Amino acid sequence: MHVAGISYFKVIITTDLFQNAKAQLEEAYKHFPASKETKAVLENPQKVIQASIPVRMDDGSLKVFQGYRVHYNTTRGPAKGGIRFHPDVNLEEVKALALWMTFKCAAVDIPLGGGKGGVIVDPRKLTTRELERLSRAYIDELFDFIGPDKDIPAPDVYTNEKVMAWMVDEYNKIVRHQHYGTITGKPVSRGGSLGRNKATALGAYYVLKKACETQGINPGNARVAVQGFGNAGYHLAKMLYDDGFNIVAVSDSRTAVKGDHINPDEVMEIKAACHNKSMECVFEDGYVKDNTKYQKITNDELLELDVDILIPAALEKVITEDNAEKIKAKMVVEVANGPTTIEADKVLEKKNVFVLPDILANSGGVTVSYFEWVQNRQGYYWEEEEVYKRLKKIIEAAFDKIYHVSKEKKINMRTAAYVVALERLSAAIDSHGTEEYFKN
């Protein structure tokens, strides 16, 4: 009885992420007259695949991992989106993430559709050789689903350029061609783009600066808390620190650290040297000269700090109806995908919190993935400055357009971003003809 109760509860919480994404889209439908056709097409993912992925472990045993790939919509171009390795991955989450990718690519107007993949695994518990076998096996099982004109994966939570290098290598072995453009986020030495590594953070930095101007926030005295210290969280914290923002808290999955003018590089060095690769060593003797300057808090407390800018850069659903009322930040910059639930959104709106939505704030990553794909197809590689210049142009134009729509229609930035994306998606979908067109 109890066990049944628990698994039922699990079903409820795993399904609602996709429902949450759909509810965001529903908000946009109130402000954009999408056709029946567009609504019907966007109701569900175009394709979903679940794979059982066998991997030989180092101890000789065979483990079968569950993996997914979802193409949400490919009307505007091949599916595009990362692959996540995480113990909590589930199909509903991958569907939500694929929907967000679809709207993200459309919001910044890059010619790609939306997809996403994931494997239920804690990669920290695998050896490097097991991780390589799993990465290659994922491609072996999903091979028919992906390709440079079909679906182009990239890194996401707990996958990185090394994983992408194995994956593209596996793909190329199967096709017996060098198709670098089938995966992005690769090492520069294997067809990656300069600047891809910092791209998510840099995109967020560009739009955050624009948002500061509109909200009257002055970098010189703005207090910032960053939840999550992965690629995006760390690089963004560093960019903001270098720009004079006051970083007052940072965190990883194990702990959060509070302080004043925290230098992200110092914390990163301690984390890298730490016995469990965690920030926890900030509070241990021997790692830092003066550890009284850091105070241990929880990840939940970090979210509720009295700051100007709060940056959730870890996982989804961290700002919910349970804590939204307690958020004190003037601005929330969603570097993670889906950190705010639809209920929390309403509370934040009422409190006048300016939310830079994920599909805009973290779109720098996929934008430079697009550049990588373009460079792979051309066989001609750009200088780092060129990448940054083009990223800035695309993301700032997206900010301006979305901000304008939000003012014009008196809607929040999330709904405005959806409206802008929806306008483009519906133009593409309706170009196949609508009921009115065929009736005449």
Ligand code: GLU
């Ligand atoms: N995983 C990243 C995202 O959620 C990047 C996707 C990509 O580069 O395709 O936007």
